[in-house]
Amino acid sequence: MPIIEAKNLTKVFGKNPKQAIELLNQGSSKEEILKKTGSTVGVNKASFSVEPGEIFVIMGLSGSGKSTLVRLINRLIEPTTGSILIDGQDLAKMDKKELRQVRREKLGMVFQRFALFPNRTVLQNAEYGLEIQKLPKEERAKKAREALELVGLGGYTDQKPDQLSGGMQQRVGLARALANDPEVLLMDEAFSALDPLIRKDMQDELIDLQSTMKKTIIFITHDLDEALRIGDRIALMKDGSIVQIGTPEEILMNPANDYVERFVEDVDRSKVLTANHIMKRPETINIEKHGPRVALERMKEAGISSILAVDSKRNLKGYVTAEDASEAKKKDIRDISEILLTDIKQVEKDTPMNEIFTIINGSSIPTAVVENDRLVGIIVRGAVIAALAGESEVDSEYA
Amino acid sequence: MLKDWFTNGIPIAEGTEWLTDQITEGFSFLFEPIKEHFGEFMEFTADKLMLVPPFIIIIIVALIAFFISGKKLGLAAFSIVGLWLIDNQGYWEHLINTFTLVLIASLLSVIIGVPIGILMSKSNTVEAIMKPILDFMQTMPAFVYLIPAVAFFGIGMVPGIFASLIFATPPTVRFTNLGIRQVSKELVEASEAFGSTGTQKLLKVELPMAKATIMAGINQTVMLALSMVVIASMIGAPGLGREVLSALQRAQVGTGFVAGIGIVILAIIIDRFTQSANSKE
Ligand SMILES: Nc1ncnc2c1ncn2[C@@H]1O[C@H](COP(=O)(O)OP(=O)(O)O)[C@@H](O)[C@H]1O
Numbered sequence: 020m021p022i023i024e025a026k027n028l029t030k031v032f033g034k035n036p037k038q039a040i041e042l043l044n045q046g047s048s049k050e051e052i053l054k055k056t057g058s059t060v061g062v063n064k065a066s067f068s069v070e071p072g073e074i075f076v077i078m079g080l081s082g083s084g085k086s087t088l089v090r091l092i093n094r095l096i097e098p099t100t101g102s103i104l105i106d107g108q109d110l111a112k113m114d115k116k117e118l119r120q121v122r123r124e125k126l127g128m129v130f131q132r133f134a135l136f137p138n139r140t141v142l143q144n145a146e147y148g149l150e151i152q153k154l155p156k157e158e159r160a161k162k163a164r165e166a167l168e169l170v171g172l173g174g175y176t177d178q179k180p181d182q183l184s185g186g187m188q189q190r191v192g193l194a195r196a197l198a199n200d201p202e203v204l205l206m207d208e209a210f211s212a213l214d215p216l217i218r219k220d221m222q223d224e225l226i227d228l229q230s231t232m233k234k235t236i237i238f239i240t241h242d243l244d245e246a247l248r249i250g251d252r253i254a255l256m257k258d259g260s261i262v263q264i265g266t267p268e269e270i271l272m273n274p275a276n277d278y279v280e281r282f283v284e285d286v287d288r289s290k291v292l293t294a295n296h297i298m299k300r301p302e303t304i305n306i307e308k309h310g311p312r313v314a315l316e317r318m319k320e321a322g323i324s325s326i327l328a329v330d331s332k333r334n335l336k337g338y339v340t341a342e343d344a345s346e347a348k349k350k351d352i353r354d355i356s357e358i359l360l361t362d363i364k365q366v367e368k369d370t371p372m373n374e375i376f377t378i379i380n381g382s383s384i385p386t387a388v389v390e391n392d393r394l395v396g397i398i399v400r401g402a403v404i405a406a407l408a409g410e411s412e413v414d415s416e417y418a
Numbered sequence: 419m420l421k422d423w424f425t426n427g428i429p430i431a432e433g434t435e436w437l438t439d440q441i442t443e444g445f446s447f448l449f450e451p452i453k454e455h456f457g458e459f460m461e462f463t464a465d466k467l468m469l470v471p472p473f474i475i476i477i478i479v480a481l482i483a484f485f486i487s488g489k490k491l492g493l494a495a496f497s498i499v500g501l502w503l504i505d506n507q508g509y510w511e512h513l514i515n516t517f518t519l520v521l522i523a524s525l526l527s528v529i530i531g532v533p534i535g536i537l538m539s540k541s542n543t544v545e546a547i548m549k550p551i552l553d554f555m556q557t558m559p560a561f562v563y564l565i566p567a568v569a570f571f572g573i574g575m576v577p578g579i580f581a582s583l584i585f586a587t588p589p590t591v592r593f594t595n596l597g598i599r600q601v602s603k604e605l606v607e608a609s610e611a612f613g614s615t616g617t618q619k620l621l622k623v624e625l626p627m628a629k630a631t632i633m634a635g636i637n638q639t640v641m642l643a644l645s646m647v648v649i650a651s652m653i654g655a656p657g658l659g660r661e662v663l664s665a666l667q668r669a670q671v672g673t674g675f676v677a678g679i680g681i682v683i684l685a686i687i688i689d690r691f692t693q694s695a696n697s698k699e
C-alpha cells in the first residue's frame with residue numbers, strides 16, 4: 020500500500036476558487052485563469068502515490084507549485100479540491116486534533132532556509148517536536164541527541180543556530196525532523212541554499228540515511244541533477260501540473276513532452292547514464308570449449324576484429340584478436356590459451372559514463388562490462404560518444 | 419429634529435455627556451468598588467514602598483542598572499545621583515507616588531494590551547476594527563480622558579490610572595500585533611508542521627520571536643503612562659506632577675523646576691530600564 024497518495028489535488032489561491040476550478044475543468048491554462056479571475060493556480064490536479072521507503076522527488080522550475088504541493092501533503096495549505104491519503108487516511112477529512120497527531124507522528128519537515136528557532140540552542144531545536152508532544156525532559160533530550168549524532172552534530176548541542184554554517188544549520192533542521200522518528204520526511208528545497216560542495220555531501224548523506232533508516236522522503240528541488248542523484252522516482256511539475264512521473268532513467272530516456280525534454284537537455288548526461296545504458300550484447304567464445312578456429316569464425320560473422328573470451332560460468336577471461344587467431348589457425352594451434360590476451364579493460368555495470376569515457380579513451384579494444392566478474396555486455400567507443408551527445412541509440416534490450 | 423441639527427449644530431457634546439452619565443450610573447456597581455478597593459490597594463503599595471529607606475531603594479536600583487546595562491557604570495551612577503537628589507530636595511514621597519502610579523498603570527496596560535495585540539495579529543478583521551480605534555485613542559489630547567475618568571471614579575489615583583490606560587495602552591497593542599505578524603512565515607510553518615497547537619505556537623515561537631518588538635511597545639507605553647500620570651495631578655493624583663501643578667498655580671518657578679527635574683530623572687531611569695530589558699539577548 021502506498022504511504023502517501025494524492026488524488027486530483029488542487030489548490031487555487033485567491034478569492035474565487037470555484038470559478039477557477041470550473042475553468043480548470045474546462046481546460047483553461049494557469050495564465051488564462053489568472054487573467055480572467057485573478058486567482059492563481061498553485062497546484063492543478065496532481066495525482067501520485069509514494070511507496071514506503073522511496074525517495075520521491077518533485078521537480079520543477081520556480082513557481083511551478085512544488086512548495087504548494089508539499090504543503091498540501093501536511094495540510095499547511097488547505098486543498099481546494101482533491102484528497103491526500105496518508106496510510107490510507109484522508110487528511111482533508113481530519114479535524115484539527117487528528118491532523119496534529121498525524122503531523123507529530125508521521126510527517127517531518129525540512130525547510131529551504133532551515134527555519135530554525137534562533138532563540139533556542141541546537142539541542143532545543145532538535146527537541147522541538149518532542150517538546151510539544153510533552154515528552155519528559157530527559158527522554159526528549161536523549162532522542163534529540165541521538166538525532167543530532169545521526170547527522171554528525173553531536174558536539175554542537177549548546178550552540179545557537181546562528182553560530183553554525185549553513186550546512187550545519189540544515190543538519191539541525193534534519194535532526195529536528197528525525198527526532199520525532201516520522202515515517203515521511205518532507206524536504207522543500209532543503210539543500211538549495213547550500214553551496215555546491217556541501218550540497219553534494221548532504222545529498223550523499225541523505226541517501227545513506229535513507230538506506231539505513233528506511234524513511235520515505237519527499238524531496239523538492241528545482242535542480243534536475245539533484246533530482247537524478249537522489250530520486251528513486253521523479254515527478255516533474257509545470258504550471259502546477261505534474262507532467263511526468265518516472266524513474267530517472269525513464270525521464271531521461273523518454274521525456275514525456277517538449278517541456279521535460281528541454282529540462283533534460285541541460286543535464287549533464289555523463290553523470291546519469293551508466294555502463295548499463297550503453298552496453299551491447301557481447302560476442303564471446305568459451306575458452307573451455309572453443310579454439311582459435313571458432314573464434315575466427317565468429318569474428319568474421321560479426322565483422323569484428325577481436326572477441327571476448329569467457330569460461331562456462333561466463334566469467335571474463337580475456338580476449339582474442341582476429342590476427343592472432345588466424346596465425347594460430349595457420350600453425351594449427353588448438354589451445355586458445357596460447358593466444359589469449361588478458362589486458363582487457365573492464366567496468367562495472369553501474370559505472371557512470373564520465374568515468375567510462377576516461378577509461379575507454381585511447382583504447383582500441385572494446386571495454387567489457389561485468390557484474391560480479393561475470394560478463395554482461397560490451398561498450399564500443401561509438402556508443403559513448405553517441406550517448407554523451409544525447410542520441411543514446413541504445414540496444415532496446417538493455418535500455 | 420434634522421433641521422434643528424443644521425441650525426443649532428449636532429449635539430455631539432450633549433450626546434457624549436448623556437452617554438457618560440448613563441455609564442456612570444449604569445456601571446456604578448462596578449466603578450464604586452474599583453474606586454474604593456483599587457484606590458486602597460494603590461495607597462497600600464505606595465505606603466509600603468515609602469517605608470523602605472530611600473538609600474536601600476537607591477542601592478537596589480543602582481545594582482539593577484549596573485547589571486542590565488551590561489556591567490557598565492553610567493546608568494548606575496546616574497540612578498544614584500538622580501534619586502539621591504530627589505530625596506535631598508524632599509520629593510521622595512512624591513517620587514514613590516508617581517512611581518507607583520506609573521508601575522500599576524503600565525502593568526495594567528500590558529496585561530490588557532498584549533492579549534488585544536495577539537487577537538489583532540490573528541485576525542485581519544480584528545485588526546481592521548482596532549486600528550482606527552487605537553489611532554483615535556492616541557491622538558485625542560490626553561486631558562480629555564480626565565473628564566470621564568472623574569465622572570466614573572471621582573478624584574485621586576484611580577481616575578489617573580483609568581485615563582492612563584486609555585492613553586498609554588495603544589503602543590503595546592500595536593507593537594504586539596506588529597511583532598507577531600513579522601515573525602518569519604517559515605518559522606510559523608515549522609512550528610505548525612511539527613504539530614504545535616495554537617497556544618504552543620504562540621508561546622514557543624511567536625511571542626519569543628516578537629519579544630523585542632513588543633518590548634519596544636511596552637517602553638512607549640510606560641513613557642506615555644508617566645506623562646499621563648503627571649497630567650493626572652490635575653484631577654488629584656498625587657506625586658511629582660502635583661508639585662509642578664501647585665508651583666504653577668503659585669507661580670513658584672524654583673519649586674516647579676525642581677519637581678520637573680524629578681520627573682525627568684524618573685523618566686530617564688524608567689526609559690533606560692525598559693529599553694535594556696529589550697536589548698538584552
Ligand atoms: N500564498 C499564496 N498566495 C497566492 N499565490 C501563491 C501563494 N503561494 C504560492 N502562490 C503561487 O502559486 C504558484 C506556485 O508557487 P510555489 O508552490 O511557491 O512554487 P515553487 O515552490 O515551485 O517555486 C506561484 O505562481 C505562486 O505565485
Ligand SMILES: [Mg+2]
Pocket residue numbers: 085086087208
Ligand atoms: Mg518553493
